Ligand code: SF4
């Protein structure tokens with residue numbers, strides 16, 4: 001089994017926003033109601049010791065600890081500082097700990113910027129585009145806008161911690177114009193952008209405005225074509241770069257479309273160990289392992305059925321995906337998007353038609369460039 005090297009730590013189980021597509025609160029899983037509001041110091045210490053045990057057992061020189069929620073900044077600056085301090089103290093000189101945080105940015109203040117800077121966090125901010133695009137789904141508990149507060153947080157972070165945020169993450173809504181979204185996000189001066197498919201599966205298929213089987217693929221392609229033409233040079237778009245890399249034979253580096261073993265594990269505020277947290281979007285409860293860091297090590301989790309499946313490379317794919325021309329690029333799409341009650345994860349992605357079409361279009365463009373002896377050298381990545 002491949003060891004875990006990224007620990008997704010749910011330090012807060014609540015959020016000050018209430019995004020309509022949120023898999024934590026609005027897609028049928030209500031496990032957050034039974035979880036501690038924030039992770040305690042004692043749970044953080046136990047977690048740090050479990051991470052150490054795993055790192056030493058597997059000879060890891062570096063681990064990533066990614067703070068998530070809910071909204072992780074609900075814990076406040078002092079607690080965030082203590083979490084990071086304990087994790088580095090427990091690691092000592094035996095391995096490096098890199099900190100990431102995914103936040104809605106609305107709670108960023110000077111004290112938080114200082115903690116993020118002191119511990120050299122990589123900060124990812126969730127924002128879906130300009131004001132209208134963002135506020136379609138990213139709303140507060142009174143259905144009010146989150147846009148101004150997010151922009152204020154981004155600006156405050158940029159002023160106090162150079163180079164951060166280092167990534168912006170947007171969920172695609174077909175009602176939003178792709179180039180307007182691209183321009184709005186690139187205009188914020190952040191180098192790495194990501195556009196993610198909304199969480200749907202075969203029992204809850206995605207919105208399609210025209211019934212077109214590759215509307216999501218077309219949304220991406222619109223951005224791809226402009227990107228390689230040089231719109232916003234220097235900006236990286238991980239989802240699209242990952243496709244290009246794998247089409248030209250390089251390894252992928254994005255969990256969502258990757259045949260490599262999954263090396264992430266999630267820990268809740270109570271210390272429960274879970275598989276990929278986006279499985280909550282299936283409302284199946286399948287993210288739960290039934291194990292807690294108080295009594296179980298991370299090695300105890302590795303052989304569990306769904307974790308083992310995600311480590312089984314080609315073996316995790318259904319027969320349709322295994323026979324697909326693009327199986328090495330698409331890899332069945334993102335794991336939760338394959339779900340149905342009937343077959344669990346032995347399906348192609350619910351976005352199969354989009355992904356196949358998009359990969360095919362990008363491949364065509366690469367071949368055309370190659371024939372013109374230009375290659376993809378203008379690709380900003
Ligand atoms: S900010 Fe994140 S955690 Fe909070 S409601 Fe929105 S998607 Fe969910």
Ligand code: SF4
Pocket residue numbers: 320321322324325326327330331332333348349351352353355356
């Ligand atoms: S394009 Fe469809 S069939 Fe091919 S690997 Fe992706 S999900 Fe599977």
